[in-house]
Amino acid sequence: MTEVRTKKLINAPEDIIPQMIAGMVSAHPDILTVEGPTGRAVVAVDGPRDGKVGIVIGGGSGHEPAFAGYVGRGLADAAAVGNVFASPSPEQIMDAARAVDGGAGVMFLYGNYTGDVLNFDMAAEECEGMGIPTRSVQVIDDVASAPKERQHERRGIAGDFFVFKIAGAAAEHGRDLEGCYAAAQSANANTRSMGVALTACSMPQTLKPNFEIGPDEMEIGMGVHGEPGIRRGKVEAADVVTDELLEPILEDMGLKSGDRVAVLVNGLGATGQLELYIIHRRVAEVLGEHGIDIHHSWVGEYVSSLEMAGASITLLKLDDDLQMLLDTPCRTSALTVAGSLEPKGSRTRRHADTAQTAAKVDRSTLKADGSVTPAIFRDLMLAAGAAIHTKRDWLSELDGVIGDGDHGITMDIGWTAVRARLVTMDADATISEVSEAMAKAFLDAVGASSGPLYASAFRKAGEAVSDRLHLDAKAMVAWLDGLCAGILARGGAQVGDKTMVDAWIPAVTRAKEALQGGADVIGCLEAAVAGAKSGRDYTAEIESRRGRSAKLGARSVGHVDPGAASAHVLLDAICEKLRGISA
Template sequence: MSNHATKRLLNAPEDIVTDALAGMIAAHPDMLSLEGPTGRAVVAVDGPRANKVAVVIGGGSGHEPAFAGYVGRGLADAAAVGNVFASPGPQQVMDAARAVEGGAGVLFLYGNYTGDVMNFDMAVDACKAEGILAASVAVTDDVASAPAGHEGDRRGIAGNFFVFKIAGAAADEGRDLDGCLAAARAANAATRSMGVALTPCSMPQTGQAHFTIAPDRMEIGMGIHGEPGMRSAQLGTADDLVDELMQTILADMNANPGDRVAVLVNGLGATGLLELYVLNRRVAEVLSEREISIHRTWVGEYCTSLDMSGASVTLMRLDDDLAALLDRPCRTAALTVGCTPAPLPARRSRTARVAAQAGPTQDLSRLASEGPVTPQAFRAMMRAAAQAITDHRDWLSQLDGIIGDGDHGITMEIGWTAISRALDEAPEAETITALCHRMSAAFLDAVGASTGPLYASAFTSGGAAVADRLNLDGPAMAAWIKGMCDGILSRGGASVGDKTMIDAWLPAATAAAAAEDNPAARLQAAAEAAAEGRDRTAQIESRRGRSAKLGARSLGHVDPGAASAQLILAAMAESCPASAS
């Protein structure tokens, strides 16, 4: 871990996405607008229209020009923009979908990451609940992240460039939702990518590199969220690197003489065109030697990773339909193909349809009042948990930087800050169950990522577990902890031993159920069990989330989700009122 902070041109780190989107809209008012109450839906001014399938893409910030740079006529109709390296939440995705759907359905496209899958799946469900046809495709182009035969486990990296382009062209051509879905799937199946990192990136909030790469080393098969690569290798020549990447890509796609491909040589944020063209020279030579023709080539920054130095190579094998869709004109901030289409008539402003978020109904006269944890005490415990997360934000992000994308502490702080604001706004008489419902919505709206749906489900389930209580006694506190755990299990599907937050939450729930019969003792037992579970994660390989791609390289490192779970429980235990009275 580097001790040198990265220099950046920004105002407040927490405002970087909001400020950047405002600057983007100011630069391209003829192409883009910002719509919806979340302020994270970038919408094409010229493109969405009645009876056309709406193409909605999205993902975290930090990959510019992806994702909002591909919004415009002939490509995506809207992009949902998340925090840095974090998926947009379902409300942000729905802002985008509601703004552009024209009666023919919505096709969602995103990279295959746990948080994106969770949040976009929730948006698909929300669309269906509102009577909107919806389907989705997760891009899986990264050949380094899973072997052949397990393509569904692969990450989406720069190949989203081609999948987005094909789907947008199919929709612009007038194909129905099934036709657009088929085109996107065909593009995804035909696309392969692999990359290399020479230096790590750093989060704007911390300014610290996620991990270290020795001057004579490189990370082969890195992700686009600052994750380490599949393996470390000696830094060699550009030609040797391209040969290794191309050999892996071409073998995986079973390329043959006579094939036709589109090429993308993509910079990751801190690699200039001078070097990228050196790489492309060898890419073209390799394809020529293999008697594979190049239909089109793009060289530049199309899917970046903040300030990471490195590059990726992407090939899409073309048939006649994919080639025609690739060539179809489009006009966006980051990509223009062909002649600029004639402007469409100004589209009618749409009224956002926001589903009601009614809280649980409780008859206060029937609620059990035994126990020292009143709603006011519960609020204080939640504020203590929020403070613990803030105090340990950088440590949690450092843990995540070693085996993940380095944003866990930042993401948790954003979510718990939103919870603190929600508690400030809550009526004084609100019950613990109602507070949990409020916290669930606040966390999900603020965070997205995988953590957003997981903790939103946890708070909802925890609140439901004590819906018959006004105050919490020992058994009720244990029930709340179990409810939190059950919510995470139901949403994420992880098990003990997967190296996730469940390795802390499940032992905590078990210990709380068996502890002395008062809330403080139950919480203390839960915190101690969570600490043991957290420490055990250092001895197991990750089987879930982004770190699962690292295999044995994840050994020896504590899971950040388990670490934050322990912090929450320990802070609650310390602030829990004594039981007597």
């Protein structure tokens, strides 16, 4: 069978995000600029100013015009731009936060996804430490992703459009941080969406469809990353599909005759306006039959999913305040609401970008027994990164079945950054210092959910062996235990949730058992590999309870969790490399 490959007008895949940002800024220099050392904070030229709440939005690329397309006067002051389908990192978010801080606080708005929550939470913690008050709003508009009684678990899809617009308008009107937060939460509580996909999208790094769908099939309830929906069936007529999308929205919102709404009919990337207007025609008919008034409609691509064919419908129920904020003028590259804007006020730079210098460790105080020297430890980590690169596409294919198809790509980006950092470190760096450098390199490179999780893991692992120069079997197990503890502390997952934890916990448990039985370093690592493999295989037997795949319920059974699979790949590579060195 011939492998399906897609075509994209890109240069090197690793350059797509900076080149896209450069293209946006060069196309809209009167609206957009880039600030901060990461190059990922797209900032409104005339947005941030003294005394105004700073509005920072963000998320993964591939959803254009979201998110940077909504940066401009009267809407968002800045967007933190992540890799394709991956959250921006805390440092990228902090570049945006520093750029927009006008002394009145900063509000973060983003879709309710694990990676975004983890990374924006870390940025919020850093902001608070700097004395910048923050509030965060996770958009939860997708009715297909959780029932109403668990609506806090819903993901954010095209409803971002309305929530961002309301928040930006509240800040433009001079409301304080709590006032802006209240307006954004009101919009969030009154926004509902549902989507349908007709084709898959493909990641620029793989050029392979993220999932398989038949030429006569559609996926109802699809997310904007290619996550499966609530059912798959044969493609039906536009009116039938529209009714199926609209019915659960109307039921969930409890709309009645006389209510007012704003409507968004959104294309996912490869569905033209001809089809979108046909959908809107039916939406208007149904709302009219219910006596529901349409205040304003938008039809087009506003939150896309690369080149996926499909569409979503979003309704925002309006009261007088939400309608006024929706109608407030704004000017961005993707959305303009006509009207006069007040002259721009003054802007004071409040925060300098400062680099932190770590204190050097006195090597003479460290325990030097053990066969794993810092040089060998670096070789083990380089081997782990090389194995992730080799398995990248396989890991992404696993993720494409139950997630968004980017796990292998994200892990490879992170480990590529780690490998680059390892080869430039001082030769006398300790294992603890190497672990800390790995944490920062990984987190700065990828964000996503794996960024905070592995950054926390490397940091805790390094702390666990901070008294060691070399690692013996006991210290190696302590390093692995610290790795697992860091993941648990940051992510909160448990065994049985169908995550990487299902591999890491049995890996550490088996390694500790081997240590108690007198095993050497290699024996402990071999036990860890066996534990990780058993945990990886176990994930295929259970339903997912966390992350994007948690929306699938029973549909996730039979599929290995990609995070658990990558944990096994890492441990297996480390063990194999040490065997070769010791032979």
